[in-house]
Amino acid sequence: MREYRDYLARISNVAQKQFNVLLPKSKEAGTMKAMVLEKISLVEEKPLKLLDLPKPEPGKGEIRVRVSACGVCHTELDEIEGRVAPSRFPMILGHEIVGRVEGLGPGARKFKKGDRVGVAWINWACGKCSFCLKGEENLCDTAKWTGKDAYGGYAQYTVVSEDFAYPIPGSLTDIKAAPLLCAGVIGYRALRLSGMEDGKVLGLYGFGASAHIVIQVAKYRYPNGRVYVFTRPRQKEHQDLARKLGADWIGATGDTSPEKLDCAIDFTPVGEPVREALRNLQKGGRVVINAIRKATPIPELDYTEHLWYEKELKSVANVTRRDAQEFLPLAARIPIIPETQEFRLEEANEALILLKEGRIRGAGVLKITE
Numbered sequence: 001m002r003e004y005r006d007y008l009a010r011i012s013n014v015a016q017k018q019f020n021v022l023l024p025k026s027k028e029a030g031t032m033k034a035m036v037l038e039k040i041s042l043v044e045e046k047p048l049k050l051l052d053l054p055k056p057e058p059g060k061g062e063i064r065v066r067v068s069a070c071g072v073c074h075t076e077l078d079e080i081e082g083r084v085a086p087s088r089f090p091m092i093l094g095h096e097i098v099g100r101v102e103g104l105g106p107g108a109r110k111f112k113k114g115d116r117v118g119v120a121w122i123n124w125a126c127g128k129c130s131f132c133l134k135g136e137e138n139l140c141d142t143a144k145w146t147g148k149d150a151y152g153g154y155a156q157y158t159v160v161s162e163d164f165a166y167p168i169p170g171s172l173t174d175i176k177a178a179p180l181l182c183a184g185v186i187g188y189r190a191l192r193l194s195g196m197e198d199g200k201v202l203g204l205y206g207f208g209a210s211a212h213i214v215i216q217v218a219k220y221r222y223p224n225g226r227v228y229v230f231t232r233p234r235q236k237e238h239q240d241l242a243r244k245l246g247a248d249w250i251g252a253t254g255d256t257s258p259e260k261l262d263c264a265i266d267f268t269p270v271g272e273p274v275r276e277a278l279r280n281l282q283k284g285g286r287v288v289i290n291a292i293r294k295a296t297p298i299p300e301l302d303y304t305e306h307l308w309y310e311k312e313l314k315s316v317a318n319v320t321r322r323d324a325q326e327f328l329p330l331a332a333r334i335p336i337i338p339e340t341q342e343f344r345l346e347e348a349n350e351a352l353i354l355l356k357e358g359r360i361r362g363a364g365v366l367k368i369t370e
Helices: 002-022 074-081 174-181 183-194 211-221 236-244 272-279 303-307 321-333 345-356
Strands: 031-036 049-054 062-072 097-104 116-119 122-124 157-161 165-167 201-205 226-231 249-252 261-266 281-289 312-315 340-344 363-367
Touching: 031 345, 062 116, 062 174, 062 345, 074 345, 097 157, 097 174, 116 174, 122 157, 165 321, 174 183, 174 321, 174 340, 174 363, 183 211, 183 261, 183 281, 183 321, 201 211, 201 272, 211 226, 211 236, 211 321, 226 236, 236 249, 261 272, 272 281, 272 303, 340 345, 345 363
Parallel strands: 201 226, 201 261, 226 249, 261 281, 281 312, 340 363
Antiparallel strands: 031 049, 062 097, 062 157, 062 363, 097 116, 116 165
């Protein structure tokens, strides 16, 4: 046991030395606490380590944000377990960040100290490639993603370009705003891409952080539409939440919906719901997959049953700044109040395990304190 503790101490020392090189030190000379991922691992092994690191210094056009809340997203499971590996190690995960501007880098003018801002998954895009010029910066080949290519919000401080930070509407608390920065924004994009219209039927496969926000948007924008929710069998808490938020019908993946779906969004980390959504889909309908990676393959599709009659299958790849800029004011106007379960920064491993097991009602959020 003593040898194992010595080993862990050596690993932590190595990580801290690496961060000392990678993180520009603040002129104000200070440290911060962060939960750090050092290697690919199973979530059940509780791989994030609480370390003391230098407080980062904002560069040109950047702001330093004192983090108050950071949502816990399914993408973090993919990063930890290697399905979407970080571009380097060690890495600070987290891309649903809410905090206050604490420092301004040279030339940063969009915000002032004390302003409350949010940081989402998209951290930077080149602005010059054909995708960026068409407003599709989510497809930029050199884009950077918060918590994957740039240090994220599982920490007391982070830095980001002022161009990729967003004002948080005053009606939203820090904790309730955090899930909106990814679960909300990506869900909004998926709903927009689904082609949903008032009076139509929308199917939601999986009912976690993103879907429980999307149903609120759908009920607001399409008051005469119907929303059918499919969850894991016997997932009572998720089904109860769907009922509370106005679902018109609730079943399990594999069930046949009461009527054909005009469109559907798959939020799940596995492949089977894609085939099931296509089976329940109306002619000419569209299924949108709202996932970065699938932990299991999409099963073989029968062309006649699943794809014929001009059915469409579309993926959602990341988000753009436009998505966040449109969605956050809309969320405040509806208003969307996410269901949240709070955890301390040092409880990030436990929160991620609960997320993997499907045992978080709504969205998990780390409450960051100094």
